[in-house]
Amino acid sequence: MSFMEILYFIVPSAIFYAAPLILVAIGGVFSERSGVVNIGLEGLMVIGAFVGILFNLLFADTFGGMTPWLALIAAMVAAMLLSLLHAVASISFRADQVVSGVAINLLAIALALYLVKSIFDKGQTDFITERFARYNVPVLSDIPVIGPLFFTSVYNTSFFAIGVAILAWFVIYKTPFGLRLRAVGEHPMAADTMGINVARMRYVAVMISGALAGIGGAIYAQTITGDFGHATINGQGFMALAAMIFGKWHPLGAMGAALFFGFAQSLSIVGSSIPYIQEIPNVFLLILPYVLTIFALAGFIGRANAPKANGKPYIKGQR
């Protein structure tokens, strides 16, 4: 296998694994930029994956090829509802945001499996029939080098994810809403003084993170696994959390980190059929994203600073 052939093999699969990570990581950026830590991304992804698969199984006959996309909407709504729970607990009830996130994770997987067992009478769902399809982008896939790398046998969801990342960058850095969002996360009291409704901003941000995490989970389930069971998501949400931090709480940074982690993940799966890489023990590729995140946090790879007010409930009038 030549070097280019290896690239043609790996890059599309890296992007394919990265798409859900990008969306969930961007969701994390929204929530944490507003000052609410969201460890619950994993659970929100789980609910997204479950509802996505369930919707797909129930309505595949009705909607045909459109089903996976409509399933994304159903997953988005379900995950938003669950994230509302996190928002209520951590914003209005002043709960410890990490604890509330842990509860979201436990609740999501338990609830999803409970429903799977109640509905299907077994530990996992059936396989879906309507999946997202791979296709070659017309014209663009004929460009040499770039064509086979980025436009051959791709999923529309990958372009969607990258589009969302760019949109998120625009919203967070170029609109009044984004400025308010960041202000609320850095110095809520100053923002409050300027007439911004801190609690409302945070609610909106957490629900956006829920929506994106739900979509991400549904994409993961409908492209990669095809069914839902206890191990479907298995840490993807935490991987997205890592991507968010590695990307320094910046939407485009998070996208870059997610692409890189997707690359590491796809290497650990397809690496065994690639010369040189197959000699690296799999475990190093598996732990790479996590080790890199720790290095990034420790400041070995640039300094990663969280938003100042991240994790602190805002109590009016308190210094």
Added chain:
Amino acid sequence: MSNRATNLLVPIVSVVLGLIVGAIIMLVSGYSPIEGYAALWNGIFGDLYTIGETLRQITPYLLAGLAVAFAFRSGLFNIGVEGQLIVGWFAAAYVGVAVELPKIIHLPLAILAAAVAGALWGFVPGLLKAKFRVHEVIVTIMMNYIALHVTNALIRTVSEGGDRTERIFASASLRSEFLENLTEFSRLHLGLLLALIMVGVMWFILEKTTLGFELKAVGFNQHASEYAGMNVNKNIIMAMVISGAFAGLAGAMEALGTFEYVSSKGGFTGIGFDGIAVALLGMNTPLGVIFGATLFGSLKYGALNMPNAAGIPIEIVEIVIAVIIFFVASGYIIRLLLLRAAGKKKEAK
């Protein structure tokens, strides 16, 4: 109502609310909550065997709860108990299989190995927090996954490609014929005693030693402790190391008592995360941890009886546990409601 009474009421109210939510969910999804909870009860107290197994389940919960609670008291949130438990599990099992020694040396050695492995896994986030001010929550989450993948790889190496190790030598086992005979051959083992001793150890460290005093002081206010001349960084590292050691011991319970081997895992055991629930419910005190571990350990083991006896998926109990955590975490609002209720009563009088 006094402050202390409300503090004690919050966990109790949370548990009751959690069970009510569980009942509602069972009702809505077409099961009978009465049958469900009856099956749960029988799954916990049905006969001597189930009681033995329930106690066996409580054992690692005690230690995982201690681990989370100990870190909490020093102002640190150790989500990495899961990972520390996994490395402890592997270390104890490895020592159990690798050498054969007289029991008096072998068993303590295996237990020690688990504690050291867990402590080491807790040392990394502690060091990073102390030296670089890196938030321990993220590092411990990452360490969990590293633990999972690394131990899986090690298990494959040790077992030469298999996915579980040999059974440990009897000289490293915590099992006791006496306890087994007492409980109709459940897997109840001597680890329960060790776990209870560790509850005492935590109490002793926190209440009776200078180290414990300093750890608590750092937990209350880092700046004040620093001005008082305490070494904050050293205390942060110590807290994580001791917390990790408790978590490692929880792993030893599984390695030397319950399973007597270690197998590669597709996902987490969940004990470490439930440890967070145990510590929260127990308000991070040693006695409270006994209460929390007993409750969650019982629920977890009793749930196994629910599919057979009532046809209800065991996940209902996980839902109840998650809801309880929610309510405990939202203690502010429960406290507010309790105080308001108490205030109204006063007015009525």
